[in-house]
Amino acid sequence: MWEYSEKLKDHFFHPRNVGELEECNAVGEVGSLACGDALKLFVKIDPESDRILDARFKTFGCGSAIASSSALTEMIKGRTVDEALKITNQDIADYLGGLPPEKMHCSVMGRDAFHAAIACYRKEPAPRELLEGELVCECFGVTDKQIRDVVKENNLSTVEEVTNYTKAGGGCGQCHEKIEQLIAEVRGELKRTEAAGRVRKAMTNIQKIAKIQEVLEKEIRPMLQQDGGDVELIDVEGNRVVVALRGLCTSCPSAGLTTAGIETKLKELVHPDLVVEEVSG
């Protein structure tokens, strides 16, 4: 059972500002049903003074998601947009008397929804669409930029903390290494030795095939088999690795992601120039 503060319980059992706002000029939406939590924020801003006149929310989620939404609306009401934009996820958590570490992503969701609403008000593209960079966590759709930001803002140092704040890495776990790298980069701890270690010895073709086979057997197949899928090595031509997906993988809509995942793993463990191609059959 979670240790929730009295303030948090109060905001969960008696949430403030629930509902939709008819005359609002800013709406922000984050999360989804699949992820297990979602927040839709309605804000009414006075265009003259840029002051937030009213705010309402609708939230699907756990106790701390609902309490964080309620807290957010209370915190932004009466402030100017610029003042309110300074509110961090930590401020929301503090307002509630703290959140369990595993629930910090609920406060991040609150902040993100507000930023999305303000982007809508200022007719800017939604922050989510602005996110350049690559998708790191495929399970929860989190990019490297989001991870960098949250690490910087909250001074995070472990993968677990990043998961608590963004959900990234909370699914299949394939991106843990990438998250570690991002944390190290942000914290300026990326060792030069790491880069030096990447210089690989030249391999004969036979050695390369054997190594690819080994990585498939030890690293990739067990992972796919857990989800009812499988992969078979068909051919290796130079740096082109041809594989066929089997089992549930063949009908999986994210088969493309699987192939990409295999490629990442092979690049990392065998040779950085490898390219994976999928054939059917």
Add this chain to the structure above:
Amino acid sequence: MKTVYLDNNATTMVAPEVFETMRPFFLERYGNPSSMHSFGGTVARVVAAAREHLAELLGVSPREVVFTSGGTESDSTAIMSALATMPERREIVTTRVEHPAVLNLCKNLGRTKGYTVRWLSVDKEGMVDLEEARSKITDQTAIVSVMWANNETGVIFPVREIAEIAYDRGALFHTDAVQAVGKVPLDLPSSSINLLSLSGHKLHAPKGIGALYIKKGTRFSPFIIGGHQESNRRGGTENVPGIVGLGEAARLAAENLAEENQRVRRMRDRLQEGLLEVIPSCRVNGSIGHRLPNTLNIGFEFVEGEAILLRMDEKGICASSGSACTSGSLEPSHVLRAMGVPFTAVHGSIRFSLSRYNSEGEMEYVIRELPGIIAFLRAMSPFDASSLATVCTVQ
């Protein structure tokens, strides 16, 4: 406020009779059953009597029963023993919906010891497919481990049939029957089940005691090595109060099996009917026809499980949820996902599990209180049936 305890698949109250039976073994009869003096030696007789009670509930010989510390130890013992006695076979067959005690052990054996784990999937009713079992159990299979009944949905698996398939292929068969023992009749001697795990605290005995049934003639390799206790099959001084408690709980379970299947089933069915009748957009998870009599798993769409549990808790109602947020992990129940329960319902899944200590009045109380909780949370949710079209496209 009165507590309405509907989480008996998590753990149960120790039956008052069980507690009374255990009481003397703390302050008075605390001797070691292995001792030469009668103060300890007479305790050995009590342990033997408890073993007989449990054997009787299972319909087996007392010599086939080994006491352990609980379900997890029994599961580990069974699977590790099978692998140790059949070193030439390197495959394990199990289901995707096992309790973590089996699921994570098998994953770990696959990852660290190089065993190949073949996973049996389940359909949307939560049932395994015998054809798939036939194709995956081969002469390379050392052990097949399939739970008797699922802890989240209560779905009962065709373990006898799968045990036959295993027998035909020369593989051992183990079943985690932690949720089934005391709730449904087991006829073990007529089956090809080699190993069966059970846990005391799921049938009104205390926590920390369990047992493993080892069919006569099954090759066995102990998991905990130490003294000669349990005929050299499980080292360590016997947990005498626990064993005595489990014996008494088994005796009571045998006595109450009919009640479990009539009165408890009726209460569960009433709860199901009462909730489905008044709450729109909810569904029963798991095969309605092949279920434990005490378990009800309902998915309430568009609301999240932890929020439901917290509000029920305020009303004194204890249940559990397959939602991601209740577990500390971000992934919702592996059982419901394996069944393909849609996301709209999986996060809002609540499991009610009854016992013979529940009353009809308690069911009516839940039927009165829960609709308001669901309605309150749904009014707050940005999703409803009409928003589903957009929901499906959201990243």
